[in-house]
Amino acid sequence: MNKRMYEFSEDGKSCLIYDAKPPRYWFNYLWNENGYCSQISQMGHGRSYYLNEKADMCMINNNDARYFYIRDEESKECWNIGEGPLNTKVDNYQCEHSIGYSCVSSEYKNIRSSWRFFVPQGGYHEVWEVTLSNDDNRERTLSLFSAVTFELEGFKYPRYYEMYRCLETEFDQKLNGIYCASSHPFAPHKRYNAFLTSSEPVYAYDGDLAKFCGETGSITRLDASAFALFQRPKVVMEGMDCTNSSAALFIVGGVLQHKIKLEAGEERKICFAFGVSESIDEARRVSDEIHNFETVAEQFQETQSYNLQKYSSLSVQTPDEKINNIMNLWLKKQIDCCIVGKKGVRDNLQIAVALLNYRQQKAKEEILECLRHQFQDGHGVLTWYPYDDTRYSDQPFWIIWAVCELIKETGDFSILGKKVQWQDGGEDTVLAHMKAAVNRLIQDKGRNGLVRIYFADWNDALNITTDPEAESVMLSHQFCLALMEMKRLIEKTGDTEYADFLETEYQTLRNQINEAAWDGEWYMRALSKEENIGSKDSKGSKIYLNAQTWAVLGEVADEEKLPKLVRSVDGMEHDFGFPLNQPPYPCYSANVGRMSGMLPGLFENGGVYCHATGFKILMDCKLGRGTKAVRTLKKIMPDSEKNPSSQSGAEPYVFTNCYSTHPKYYGKSYWSWTTGTSAWSMMGLYEGIMGIKRDYDGLKVEPAFPAEWDSAEMTRHFRDADYHITICNPNHVEGGIPVITVDQKPVAGNIIPDFRDGKRHEVIVALR
Numbered sequence: 071m072n073k074r075m076y077e078f079s080e081d082g083k084s085c086l087i088y089d090a091k092p093p094r095y096w097f098n099y100l101w102n103e104n105g106y107c108s109q110i111s112q113m114g115h116g117r118s119y120y121l122n123e124k125a126d127m128c129m130i131n132n133n134d135a136r137y138f139y140i141r142d143e144e145s146k147e148c149w150n151i152g153e154g155p156l157n158t159k160v161d162n163y164q165c166e167h168s169i170g171y172s173c174v175s176s177e178y179k180n181i182r183s184s185w186r187f188f189v190p191q192g193g194y195h196e197v198w199e200v201t202l203s204n205d206d207n208r209e210r211t212l213s214l215f216s217a218v219t220f221e222l223e224g225f226k227y228p229r230y231y232e233m234y235r236c237l238e239t240e241f242d243q244k245l246n247g248i249y250c251a252s253s254h255p256f257a258p259h260k261r262y263n264a265f266l267t268s269s270e271p272v273y274a275y276d277g278d279l280a281k282f283c284g285e286t287g288s289i290t291r292l293d294a295s296a297f298a299l300f301q302r303p304k305v306v307m308e309g310m311d312c313t314n315s316s317a318a319l320f321i322v323g324g325v326l327q328h329k330i331k332l333e334a335g336e337e338r339k340i341c342f343a344f345g346v347s348e349s350i351d352e353a354r355r356v357s358d359e360i361h362n363f364e365t366v367a368e369q370f371q372e373t374q375s376y377n378l379q380k381y382s383s384l385s386v387q388t389p390d391e392k393i394n395n396i397m398n399l400w401l402k403k404q405i406d407c408c409i410v411g412k413k414g415v416r417d418n419l420q421i422a423v424a425l426l427n428y429r430q431q432k433a434k435e436e437i438l439e440c441l442r443h444q445f446q447d448g449h450g451v452l453t454w455y456p457y458d459d460t461r462y463s464d465q466p467f468w469i470i471w472a473v474c475e476l477i478k479e480t481g482d483f484s485i486l487g488k489k490v491q492w493q494d495g496g497e498d499t500v501l502a503h504m505k506a507a508v509n510r511l512i513q514d515k516g517r518n519g520l521v522r523i524y525f526a527d528w529n530d531a532l533n534i535t536t537d538p539e540a541e542s543v544m545l546s547h548q549f550c551l552a553l554m555e556m557k558r559l560i561e562k563t564g565d566t567e568y569a570d571f572l573e574t575e576y577q578t579l580r581n582q583i584n585e586a587a588w589d590g591e592w593y594m595r596a597l598s599k600e601e602n603i604g605s606k607d608s609k610g611s612k613i614y615l616n617a618q619t620w621a622v623l624g625e626v627a628d629e630e631k632l633p634k635l636v637r638s639v640d641g642m643e644h645d646f647g648f649p650l651n652q653p654p655y656p657c658y659s660a661n662v663g664r665m666s667g668m669l670p671g672l673f674e675n676g677g678v679y680c681h682a683t684g685f686k687i688l689m690d691c692k693l694g695r696g697t698k699a700v701r702t703l704k705k706i707m708p709d710s711e712k713n714p715s716s717q718s719g720a721e722p723y724v725f726t727n728c729y730s731t732h733p734k735y736y737g738k739s740y741w742s743w744t745t746g747t748s749a750w751s752m753m754g755l756y757e758g759i760m761g762i763k764r765d766y767d768g769l770k771v772e773p774a775f776p777a778e779w780d781s782a783e784m785t786r787h788f789r790d791a792d793y794h795i796t797i798c799n800p801n802h803v804e805g806g807i808p809v810i811t812v813d814q815k816p817v818a819g820n821i822i823p824d825f826r827d828g829k830r831h832e833v834i835v836a837l838r
Contacts, residue, residue, distance in 0.1 A: 075715070076722055082395045083378070084168040085723045087112050090153035090160070090176075093719035098167035099407045099743060100189040100196065102373075106345065107410050108196045110172045110187050112165040113152030114138065119224065120194055120346050125413045125455035126258040127224025128346055133299075135219040135323070136344070138185055138200065139306045140178070143211040143329070146309045151176055151183045151200075155301045167723065169399050170377035171370070180206035181332075190369040191376055194261060195345020195356055197366060202340075204332035212330045215306055216342055219279065219323040220250040220264050226456075227256040238318040239277030244354050247343075248277050248324035251350070261346045265353040266324035269341040269361045276305070276325040278317035341366050380406075383787035384428035386760065389779050390700075396707060397755055400723045402428055404748040411744040413455035415440045416528070419468040424749035426479045426764065427756055428787070434480065437472050441490045441503045444469060448510025451493060459493075463514060464527040464545050466507030470552040473504055474559050478764040481789055481824065483563060504556060511549050512575065518597050519582035520546040526663075528616065529650070531674040532596065532603070533663025540598040543587045547620035550580055554625065562766055583626050592638040593617040593627075595651070600661045610655040610666065611676070613638060615648050619685040622692055636693065639686065645712035646729040646737060647683035647705045649676050654731075671732030673740070678729040680706040684750025691758030691774035694805030699759050700776045703751060713737045725751055760784055761808075762795060768824040771835055773797055777804040791825040795833040806837030 075089045087096060090113060097116060101107035105123065109116035115136045120128040137155060141148045149158040152165065152174040160176035175184035182203040189196045204210050223233050236254040241247070247267030254262060276282040284304030305312055305325075312327040330338055341360040347353040359365050381402040387394055406429070408421045419440050425433035444450040450465030452458040477485060486501040498506075516522045520541035526533055527542040534540040553576035560569040587594045595604030595614035604614040618639045621627045627635050642648050654676025655666035665674040673679075683706050690699035706729075709715040709722035713729060717737045720726040725747040726739035757763045761773030762784060769788050781798045799806065810817040811834045817823065822833055 078395045078723075082399055084166050085400075085721075087165040087167065088163065090163045090165075093716060096165075096167070096721045097743065098172045099403075099410070100171065100187060101407070101410050102189050102191050102193075104192070104194055105410075106189055106194045106196070108187065108189055109134075110167075111152075112167070112174070113150070113154040114172075114174045114185055114187075115152075115154070118196060118344065120261060121410070121455070122259055122261070124258070127455065128262055129221050129224045130264050130344075130346060131219045132221035132223075133219055135217065135300055137215075137217045137300055139213075139215040139217070139303070140181065140183060140202075141213040141215070141306055141309070142179070142181075143213055147179070148306050149178045151185045156306075157301075169381070169403055170374040177205075180204065181210065181212065188370055188373050191373055192369075193345065193356060194347065195265075195343045197360060197369065198342040198344070199366065199370075200340050200342065201337060202330060202332060203337040204334060207334050209334065210332050212332065213273075213306075213311075214328045214330060214340070215303075215312070215325055216266065216268070217279075217282065217300065217303070217323065217325045218266055218344060219321075222250070222252050222254075222262045222264060222346075225256075225258050227254070231256060233262070234319060234322070237322050238316070239322045239324065240316045241272075241275050241277065241314070242350060242354070245350065245357050246272055247326060247353075247357060248275060249350050249353060250277075250322055250324065260348040263348070263350070263353070264324075264344075264346050265350075265356075266326060266344050267342065267353065267357040267360065268326050268328065269363075270328050270330075272326050273329045274312035274314055274327040276312045276315045277322060278313075278315035279321040279323040279325070280317075281305070281313045281315040282323070282325045283321075339363070377403075380429060383792070384756070384785060386755065386782065386784040388782040390704075392707065393703075393755070396723060397752070401725070401748055401752055404724045404743060405752060408744050408746070408748060409436060412453075414453035415443050415450040415465045416452070416462070416468050417746060419472040420746050420749045423472050423475045424752045426475060427752060430479055430787075434476055434485075437476050438488070438490055438500075440472070441469065441500065443493050444503055444506070445494050446492045446496065446498075446506065448506035448508075448513075461524045462526055462530075463521060463524045463542060464548065466510045467545060467548045467552050469507045470504050470556050471548075473500060474552075474555040475764065477559060478766055479788075481766065486563070508552070508556065508572070508575075511545075511552075516541040516597075518586040519579065520586060520597060521549055523596055529665070529674060531663065531665035531668075533665075534596060534598050534603070534661060535663055536600045536661045537598045540596055542596055543583065543593055543604075544595065544614075544616045544620050546579060546583050546587070547593075547617070547624035547626050550576055550583070550624035550626050551620070553579070558766070580626050583621075584628065584631070587617075588631060591634050593621050593635070598661055603662060604651065610657075610659060610662070611651040611653060613642065614651045615639065615642060615679075615682050616650070616685060619682070619689040622689045623685070639689070640698075644678055644731065645705070646710070646731070647678040647680055647702065648686050649731060650674050650679040650682050651676055669732055672730055672735065673728055676731055678706070678731060680726060680728060680747040681745060681750060684747055684754055687750070687754035688758045691754065691761070694774055696759060696774040696804050697776040697778070699754065699774055700779075703754055703759070706747065706751070708742075724748070756784065756786075760795075760797065762786055764788070765821065767821055769793065769822040771795075771808045771810055771820045771822060773808060773835065773837065774805050775799050775803070775837055777802045789824055789826050790828055792830040793822065793833050794830060795822075795835060797835045797837065799837045801838065803837050809836045809838060810834070 095111040163176040171188040173186040186199040422436040523542040557572040654670030658667040668675040720739040726742040727745035
């Protein structure tokens with residue numbers, strides 16, 4: 071019987087991959103709070119980078135080059151632990167991607183090998199533990215080659231100051247490894263030096279990858295630098311030893327060769343470290359650490375404990391085992407990873423609000439960091455790494471919404487008085503930042519009283535080039551939500567005058583949307599003088615998902631419009647989720663912009679944009695449609711019933727950004743890990759379906775339970791207390807009215823009291 075392509079471990083902490091060649095690379099990400107991050111595929115290769123607190127990037131290796139080669143010195147046969155890049159078939163292959171580490175292992179002709187990765191909590195490097203075991207009945211002599219490239223790029227500099235012109239490698243005896251030093255005059259910090267070191271005496275080395283790969287094993291970039299190709303490296307394949315080379319310019323890297331004799335039944339472990347440093351002395355100190363295997367073991371245990379502990383304050387147990395496997399640990403890790411990989415106001419605020427559910431302090435830091443990238447006129451940058459201040463219209467909404475959620479989570483209204491810098495100089499209070507965002511959206515209203523779209527709103531690809539005054543219906547819905555939420559916040563502060571102002575603005579905008587943007591069965595997506603977008607009369611696409619979901623979330627649709635809107639959304643359902651728009655545009659339209667220039671069914675042009683499907687989950691929950699919400703969530707979960715990972719190519723443990731509906735790329739995803747789908751899926755489950763929501767006076771309980779679930783449980787840390795919440799659904803109602811007891815005492819209404827007592831409380835929610 072053939073093994074499955076993968077399976078989860080019983081505790082859900084690991085995904086065990088049994089196929090070295092899944093449909094595409096399946097990655098894990100490992101990082102520490104210093105900003106060091108390593109991406110690891112199921113074969114062990116991937117990129118490593120360092121991003122400091124100012125978002126100055128240092129991409130350490132190019133071409134994702136990180137490889138181990140093993141060569142039998144008698145037969146000269148060569149193979150990789152993870153089967154690539156040589157592609158020699160190995161036996162008993164397995165890759166374990168876990169929350170705090172990855173491990174690739176295999177066997178080849180009686181040699182067992184494993185390669186375990188982790189990123190220590192301290193430092194700016196990753197550690198590899200390689201174990202070789204001789205299961206033969208005779209002595210074996212092996213050469214083990216570790217190989218990486220050095221790039222050290224990622225920051226802006228004047229033309230013709232490319233980093234490769236400033237790099238040189240050398241072998242350092244005290245380091246017992248290769249050190250790559252840079253002398254770049256415009257480097258934003260000192261940590262643009264890299265190293266590869268080992269705990270075992272090095273037999274030979276190469277700092278010049280042309281010597282290792284062979285001169286014809288490299289290709290030239292357009293800028294005249296080069297990087298090595300590792301599929302058939304000359305030294306390995308021709309039975310040679312490394313040449314003890316060093317290099318400057320062009321193809322610099324690090325290769326360490328070890329010759330290892332293993333008696334029959336003998337096992338040997340070697341530790342390696344790969345990373346960046348400010349000096350060679352710092353790198354030598356790391357080398358000293360990995361020579362002590364006890365120190366490495368302590369660092370490994372510390373890393374595992376930290377990574378599991380930071381996710382321990384939030385958990386869920388539902389009748390659906392797949393939901394449990396992904397939503398308990400892997401989803402939280404994915405959201406965490408987005409903070410490492412994204413540096414944008416809109417993106418990071420969405421991620422931070424999801425993070426409030428389990429890493430409150432980190433979320434607070436991220437929200438305040440985003441406010442620093444807001445201009446005094448109220449708008450914000452798109453990203454601060456790389457820096458892009460293209461005028462998008464939606465940044466102010468996310469600022470208002472995220473700060474409201476932060477105050478609900480912490481209950482700390484003093485945050486509103488905290489001074490935060492502006493992107494364009496000076497500083498003011500958090501409340502002033504929020505008011506600037508409100509004013510910006512009001513001032514940005516167009517001819518119909520809706521908020522103008524500028525270059526784009528949430529949908530980066532909806533660029534209405536024909537009308538600079540075009541208005542976004544989606545953003546106008548979102549502004550309605552922001553006005554309602556900020557009004558509630560301001561009322562808590564006692565400023566009734568400003569609260570009344572916000573209420574008036576909300577009512578005015580709601581009326582303007584319903585007057586100008588309702589199309590009879592759904593809301594249009596944008597209003598333009600040439601042609602309204604997302605209308606039954608539009609050329610190409612007739613309906614957009616986001617204009618409907620946010621009409622519900624922003625409480626714009628009235629009782630007469632709501633049933634029609636819901637029917638229209640339900641009619642968009644696809645096996646993989648809900649397409650962003652239907653039908654796709656068949657050809658480019660300047661009135662729509664970039665999305666219409668894509669092939670139909672790809673990305674934003676009619677693809678199932680999972681991030682937007684996440685909005686739809688919360689729409690279902692707000693309407694009490696728990697069964698629909700769970701069904702929708704499971705459609706976009708990885709390895710879904712109708713779109714398994716064998717078809718989509720996506721990792722089976724993390725959410726992806728989009729699924730294609732184009733017949734030549736049908737069902738496939740584009741990228742995973744760093745997508746807002748993760749944040750909205752978390753909010754959909756924990757805050758929507760389970761219905762445990764932060765509020766100013768405590769935790770609000772508003773489940774949108776599916777009728778088929780008997781019960782579910784979750785834990786939640788909230789304001790210095792822990793809550794174990796059991797939701798019971800004996801009558802199999804959908805949604806339901808909650809009846810709450812806390813510590814065996816009945817609670818009136820649906821707010822769990824704010825205890826703040828450092829204790830654990832038992833909460834029972836009975837639905838009727």
